[in-house]
Amino acid sequence: MTEHFHLNTPLLESVSMSKCAGTTVYLKMENSQPSGSFKIRGIGHMCQQLATQSKGVVCSSGGNAGMAAAYAARQMGVPATIVVPSSSPQVVIQRLQDQGAAVKVIGKVWDDANAEALRLAESEGLTYVPPFDHPLLWQGHASIMSEVAASLGPGVKPGAVVLSVGGGGLLCGVVQGLKDVGWAEVPVIAMETVGADCLNAAVKAGRVVTLDDITSEAKCLGAKTVCRQAFEYSQNGETPVLSELVTDEQALHAVETFLNEERVLVEMACGATLAAVYTGLVHRLQQEGRLPTPLRPLLLIVCGGSSIDVEQLNNLRNKLRT
Structure with missing residues (x-):
C-alpha cells in the first residue's frame, strides 16, 4: 500500500x-x-487508519469529501457508499459512480445526508467517514x-x-x-x-x-x-x-x-x-x-x-x- x-x-x-x-x-x-x-489528505489518512479491515466506508458529502472517500476506498479495495443531498450537481454523482461508489441521494442539505450516513454506519457496520469534523x-x-x-x-x-x-x-x-x-x-x-x-x-x-x-x-x-x-x-x-x-x-x-x-x-x-x-x-x-x-x-x-x-x-x- x-x-x-x-x-x-x-x-x-x-x-x-x-x-x-x-x-x-x-x-x-x-x-x-x-x-x-x-480532502484526500485528511480522508485518505483517516481511511488508512480506520478502514483497512472495514466492510466498507460511508461518507456524507455534497462533493469533495465524497470524491476523496470514494477514491481512497477504491485504492484500498473496500466498498464506498456516498450519501449526497439533492442539491448536489449531476456531474458530482456521475464522478462518484465512476470511482465505483454507490450513491444515495437523501434530503435537501448536507445535514440530512449526514443523518442517513450515520444510520447506515450503525445498521450495516460501515466505517463512518465525516467530511470535516475529526482529528x-x-x-x-x-x-x-x-x-x-x-x-x-x-x-x-x-x-x-x-x-x-x-x-x-x-x-x-x-x-x-x-x-x-x-x-x-x-x-x-x-x-x-x-x-x-x-x-x-x-x-x-x-x-x-x-x-x-x-x-x-x-x-x-x-x-x-x-x-x-x-x-x-x-x-x-x-x-x-x-x-x-x-x-x-x-x-x-x-x-x-x-x-x-x-x-x-x-x-x-x-x-x-x-x-x-x-x-x-x-x-x-x-x-x-x-x-x-x-x-x-x-x-x-x-x-x-x-x-x-x-x-x-x-x-x-x-x-x-x-
Missing part, C-alpha cells in the same frame, strides 16, 4: 494576483489532487503546511494564509500545520460566502450556532454548523483567525478571473478564497490594521472542486446574473 493517497501539490507564484495584492501571492494547488481537492482529518490536512514550508525554504514565512471554510476541517488542519512548522503566529483569513457562513455567524454570536438554511450557491461550503474545534481556534488560539465574507457574485467573479488568468477552473467554494485578493479585501484588512503593511507573501490554498464544469459555470452565471 502507498504511504499515502495524496500528492505533494505544486506551489505556484501568481504574477497577476501578486500585482493585485501588492505582495507575492503563492497558490497551493490542491485542485490537482487525484480526487480534485485537498484524523485535521492531521491529514496539516500536511499542506509542511509541504509549503519545504517549498518556500528556510527564512521565508507567509504573511497570511487564505482559505475557505465550509465545516472547518481545512481551517483546523492548517492551524495545526502552522504550529507543526513553527509558524503559529501567522494569521489565517477564513473566507465564506454570504448564506454559507456558519463560522462567521458563530464568531458574531460568540458561540457555535446552526444556520437556518444554506442560501449560497457555494454548495460545498454548505455546512449549517461549523465544527467546534474551528470555532475554538477563531476565539482564542495563538493563530489569529480573521473571519471574512464575500457574496456569491464576488466568488463567481473570482472563479472567472482565475480561469482567465491562471487557466484553471475551480468551484465557487474555492472562489471565496480567491476573492480575498480580487476584491481588495486583503488591502482593507491592512488599512484596518488587522494585517501588517508591508505584508510578507500571501499563501492561498486553492482547495479545488469536483463539482464544477463549463455547464455548471454557465448555470451559476445564469442564476446569479439574471
Whole structure:
C-alpha cells in the first residue's frame, strides 16, 4: 500500500494576483489532487487508519469529501457508499459512480445526508467517514503546511494564509500545520460566502450556532454548523483567525478571473478564497490594521472542486446574473 493517497501539490507564484495584492501571492494547488481537492489528505489518512479491515466506508458529502472517500476506498479495495443531498450537481454523482461508489441521494442539505450516513454506519457496520469534523482529518490536512514550508525554504514565512471554510476541517488542519512548522503566529483569513457562513455567524454570536438554511450557491461550503474545534481556534488560539465574507457574485467573479488568468477552473467554494485578493479585501484588512503593511507573501490554498464544469459555470452565471 502507498504511504499515502495524496500528492505533494505544486506551489505556484501568481504574477497577476501578486500585482493585485501588492505582495507575492503563492497558490497551493490542491485542485490537482487525484480526487480534485485537498480532502484526500485528511480522508485518505483517516481511511488508512480506520478502514483497512472495514466492510466498507460511508461518507456524507455534497462533493469533495465524497470524491476523496470514494477514491481512497477504491485504492484500498473496500466498498464506498456516498450519501449526497439533492442539491448536489449531476456531474458530482456521475464522478462518484465512476470511482465505483454507490450513491444515495437523501434530503435537501448536507445535514440530512449526514443523518442517513450515520444510520447506515450503525445498521450495516460501515466505517463512518465525516467530511470535516475529526482529528484524523485535521492531521491529514496539516500536511499542506509542511509541504509549503519545504517549498518556500528556510527564512521565508507567509504573511497570511487564505482559505475557505465550509465545516472547518481545512481551517483546523492548517492551524495545526502552522504550529507543526513553527509558524503559529501567522494569521489565517477564513473566507465564506454570504448564506454559507456558519463560522462567521458563530464568531458574531460568540458561540457555535446552526444556520437556518444554506442560501449560497457555494454548495460545498454548505455546512449549517461549523465544527467546534474551528470555532475554538477563531476565539482564542495563538493563530489569529480573521473571519471574512464575500457574496456569491464576488466568488463567481473570482472563479472567472482565475480561469482567465491562471487557466484553471475551480468551484465557487474555492472562489471565496480567491476573492480575498480580487476584491481588495486583503488591502482593507491592512488599512484596518488587522494585517501588517508591508505584508510578507500571501499563501492561498486553492482547495479545488469536483463539482464544477463549463455547464455548471454557465448555470451559476445564469442564476446569479439574471
